[in-house]
Amino acid sequence: MSKTNDKPERPGHEEPDHLKLRLFVTGASPNSVRAISNIKNICERHAQHKYSLEIIDIYQNAAIAEEEQLVALPLLIKKSPLPERRLIGDMSDNEKVLRGLGLI
Numbered sequence: 001m002s003k004t005n006d007k008p009e010r011p012g013h014e015e016p017d018h019l020k021l022r023l024f025v026t027g028a029s030p031n032s033v034r035a036i037s038n039i040k041n042i043c044e045r046h047a048q049h050k051y052s053l054e055i056i057d058i059y060q061n062a063a064i065a066e067e068e069q070l071v072a073l074p075l076l077i078k079k080s081p082l083p084e085r086r087l088i089g090d091m092s093d094n095e096k097v098l099r100g101l102g103l104i
Contacts, residue, residue, distance in 0.1 A: 019043070019051035019101060020079040024070055027059050031090045035074035038091035046103045078102075 023039055025032035036055060043051045058065040058073065068077065071088075078085040078101055087100045098104040 017050055017081065019047050019081070021051060021101075022054045022056060022068075022077045022079060024056050024058055024065060024068070024073055024075045024077070026073050027057055032057075032074055034090040034092065035076070038094075039076060039097070042091065042094060042097055042101075042103075046098060047101075076100075 021039070021043070023035060025035060039053065043053060056064055058070070068075075074088070074090060076087040076091060076097075078087075081102070085100045085102075087097060091097050095104070
């Protein structure tokens with residue numbers, strides 16, 4: 001697992017508009033690499049450093065993938081702010097991703 005934070009995170013002390021994201025990928029497949037790059041670019045441009053992104057490779061951590069009941073990959077889960085949202089694919093449709101994250 002890797003985590004990208006643009007500022008130190010104190011558990012339970014995020015700002016109300018702080019995005020907490022989990023991206024599930026399958027190793028270094030082309031779709032996984034694109035999804036990682038696309039979501040990082042979207043967050044940098046539109047979340048203004050108010051996000052945390054946890055990247056989870058299901059090959060490295062199958063238990064968490066089972067816990068989240070994944071049906072397709074890559075999968076982005078917006079954990080907060082609520083409501084939780086799930087987006088499937090390589091995150092190349094910027095408008096769809098922005099809408100799903102509540103950024104437009």
